[in-house]
Amino acid sequence: MAIKLEIHATDPEVISLVQRYWAMNEEGDFLEKVGALLPFREVKNAAGIASFVKTQCLVIDQNQSCSICGGAVAITTRSQVNKDPQHSSSSPCPSCKAVQDDERRVAEAEANAKLQSYLAKHIERVDALTTRYDEIPDDLSLIALALDRAVASGLVGRSFSYRESRSLAPMGAEDFVDRLWSAQVLTDAPRATGASAYSANDNGLSYYKDRIKLALVPDEKLGAGVEAFQKIAARSFDDKPRLLNLWFDYAVAECMSYLYEQSHKEKLDVPRNQVEEIKNAIRTAVQFYSISQVWCLLWKAVKEVSGQAEDRNYKRDDAGTTISQRLLHHYEKTRKGNKEAKRWGRIEFLSAGTLGKIFKERFGIDHDSSGVAVARLFSEGPSVREEIEASIDAKVKQLMACALAAGSGAAAIYDFAELIRNGAATSEAVELIAKIYAFSPTNEVSVT
Ligand SMILES: [Zn+2]
Incomplete structure (x- = not known):
């Protein structure tokens, strides 16, 4: 038998139960099925027996050795038994495990202290952030307005997660939100999120995108209230x-x-x-x-x-x-x-x-x-309308003056409307009407 049994119990019935539970032959097969040990007092099922036996003894599997010190390895369930001797187990022995656990706890405490100190500094930085709403470019302002509608209760006075911003765009809403963040229209909101959204590493803080919350950076004069946000909505959008x-x-x-x-x-x-x-x-x-x-x-x-x-x-x-x-x-x-x-x-x-x-x-x-x-x-040059107006301006002045002087203003407008109805473009119609109604000053002189 490759296991060594140290029984803590003094009750003869319990001792006998533990011995029967762990009894095995030379090949490492268990002599009895767990079911054969049932019932034992109030314990009526196999899982109950296994967890009761676990509390009554220490079992060392001599076919396994600690992965750290090479010493004996304690096991607690039948399935952990190793039938063939092996050099080292994947798990450490109880004392090495205790050392490991201590080391892990110390490391976790250090990491947590580091996170808290980074986070405290980060909160100070975030609290001090301001921006100027009148200097936010038009495209980012439009995204901010759309985001305000996408987030259920709006942006003013609250923080929100990436998930809440999904209806901003058909897809890739996160990318649009990131633009606001990198332009410091938005900031992360560590006070609202808490430490669980952050982790500390050698380069400082990093964050988990699915946990982080974001919020508006306040305007340096107006803050981040409704009045300030209305400044964004009321701009002229001409970039x-x-x-x-x-x-x-x-x-x-x-x-x-x-x-x-x-x-x-x-x-x-x-x-x-x-x-x-x-x-x-x-x-x-x-x-x-x-x-x-x-x-x-x-x-x-x-x-x-x-x-x-x-x-x-x-x-x-x-x-x-x-x-x-x-x-x-x-x-x-x-x-x-x-x-x-x-x-x-x-x-x-x-x-x-x-x-x-x-x-x-x-x-x-x-x-x-x-x-x-x-x-x-969105072109920067004059609009099409302005261009057309400029090109027909001289001709329109001349033809209207002539038509009015000749008492045929109404007829000229009527004919013009008729041409447009028949599909002529504005400048084309002006050209045709001018041929009929506009007389050059020399012609006028010769007529009178
Ligand atoms: Zn060990």
Whole structure:
């Protein structure tokens, strides 16, 4: 028998029970099944016997040795018995384990003290943070407004988790939130989170993304109350290049969320290492087409790639790598074909997010707005209307003065309206009306 039994009990019945429980033959097989020992007083089941016996003796398995000191190893259950002698066990002996436990407790206490001291300093830093709301760029302000709506009770006066911000965008809400954090519009909120969201290491504090809470950094003059936050909402939003860039980021998120949904349906993996390439291809397409048109192009691309994946000669895992190429192929083909690309309806459960809703409310653009139209809206040069007005200004002044002088103002307006109704562009109609109603001053002289 390879085990050594030290029985603490003095009660003869208990001693006999412990001996029967651990009795084994030369081969290391137990002489009796645990069931044969039942019942023992109030103990009616095998698990009860095992845990009772454990309290009555110390069992050393001589076939095992401590992984640290090489000494004897104590076991507590039948399943821990080792039938064949081995050099060292995977577990330490009781005294080495006690030393190990002590060392671990000391290390844990030290780590906790380090964490608490780092955290105290971090809280001081966070408490002192301020920013200037009037200097927050337009794109970040728009994200902040969208985030305020996405988080159930708003941003003012409370902290929130990444999970609570999910409805900010169709996907990748975290990335938009991170922009606010790195620009110090937001900060982490260690007072609200507590130490459990942080860990200390040699480089200082790190945090667990699923536990951390974030909050607004206060304005240096107005604080972080409702009045201060309204300053963000009331700004004029005229940094067009930043807004345009944010729109394209948002459009890419809309399309990626559609792509994942469609790929899931077609049982196609979108390879992680392809994501950036696919995003770039989508970004190219949404600069010209609307989001809903790019959904259609993506639908075609996914259908084709998933068809390829069905092909036995093709490695299924490789199929996903061609998504971006197929998308660009359809994009170019549709543009060259000069045909209107089809617009796909929104998949009902894929929401535009609060960012999408704010783009719609503030700028009137949504998933059906073409990339070209959005670029024009956010272009820095004069608007199309201003350009047209400038080009027709001289002619309009002349023709109106002449028409009024000749008493034919109403007729000129009537004819102009008629031309527009028949599809003429504004400047084209002005040109035609001018030919009829505007007389040069020399002509006028000769007429009178
Ligand atoms: Zn040991």
